[in-house]
Amino acid sequence: MLKYQQVAAEIEQYINQHDLKQGNKLPVLEQLMSQYAVSKSTITKALELLERKGVIFQLRGSGIFVRRHNRPGYMSLFSTQGFKSNLGDRVLTSDVLDVSVTKPDVTVAQNLGIDVTDDVYRVERVRFVDGEVFCYEESYYVKAIVPYLNREIVADSIFDYVQGALGVTIGFSDMYMQVGRLTETEAGYLGLQTDDPTLRIETIFHLSNGKPFDYSRITYHYEHSQFVVQANGPYM
Known part of the structure; x- marks a missing residue:
């Protein structure tokens, strides 16, 4: 995780821990720089990330304000951080159906930008939120980037493992x-x-350098899955 991503996560944690509401004002830029002992450019990038996620909004000359106003039970649709970090206090569990090394078919290889002779980890699992079936997931990870997975890792959070244990930085997704x-x-x-x-x-999840490493196909339970999209800017 890059420094600005770490700072963004800490600011978001501060917002959640203090139960800040829509419109609550955060410290000014200089105070945040001092509080997290980082440069102006790092704080600026962290705030831009939080703004894209819909956590804050900034008004020139007025300050930085909390934006997050999610309805209970709704998950951000466009998060790149995985379910676990996106669900707050809700309990996420998994029934792991398969973890195996295999060769990708043409569709998987094309989406991951690899050859059909390359190795991938195939992960198949059913995921539950607060004990209710949430989705069925089939995912493929490039083994050259994610060299090891097992059922224990897959039953928890693959993204936590990839970022923490492997030091991989997740950039963006399509x-x-x-x-x-x-x-x-x-x-x-x-x-x-x-x-x-x-x-x-x-x-398709990409590293910060743009290289694809995870291709996932998720099928959601229509009664148990609810999403929020927080957009920036006006619509015409």
């Missing part, structure tokens, strides 16, 4: 969304009926 109907297999995992509605999201 998401492709489709509303459709469940297959028989998906319905079985989610405890729903075949042809029930669902939201499917394919996501």
Whole structure:
């Protein structure tokens, strides 16, 4: 994790710990620089990151204000930090179905920018939030970047492991969304009926240098998944 990302996480933690509400004012830039013992450029990048995430907003000449005003139970759709860091106090658990080294098919290889002869980790799991089925997930990790995974790691947070133990810096993601109907297999995992509605999201996660390392296909339980999108700027 880069320094500005660490500072952004600490500021967000401060907001949550102090239960700051929409419109509450944060310390000015100079105070934040002193509080976190970092340069102006680091604080500026941290604030820009928080602004993109919808945590704060800045008014020139007035200061920095808390923006986050999420409804309980709603998850930010465009987070690159994984479910665990995105769900707050809610309890995330996983039923791990598969962790194995394999060769990617053409679609997976193209999305990860690798060859079909390269090794990938295939992870398959059903995820639960507060004991309710949340989604069915199939993910592929480039083994040259993520050299080791096991069931214990996968049952918790792969992103925490990748960033903490491996020192990998996650940069950005590309998401492709489709509303459709469940297959028989998906319905079985989610405890729903075949042809029930669902939201499917394919996501390609990239390192900070732009290299793809994770391609995931997630199928959501339509009754248990709720999302928020916090946008910046006016719409025309």
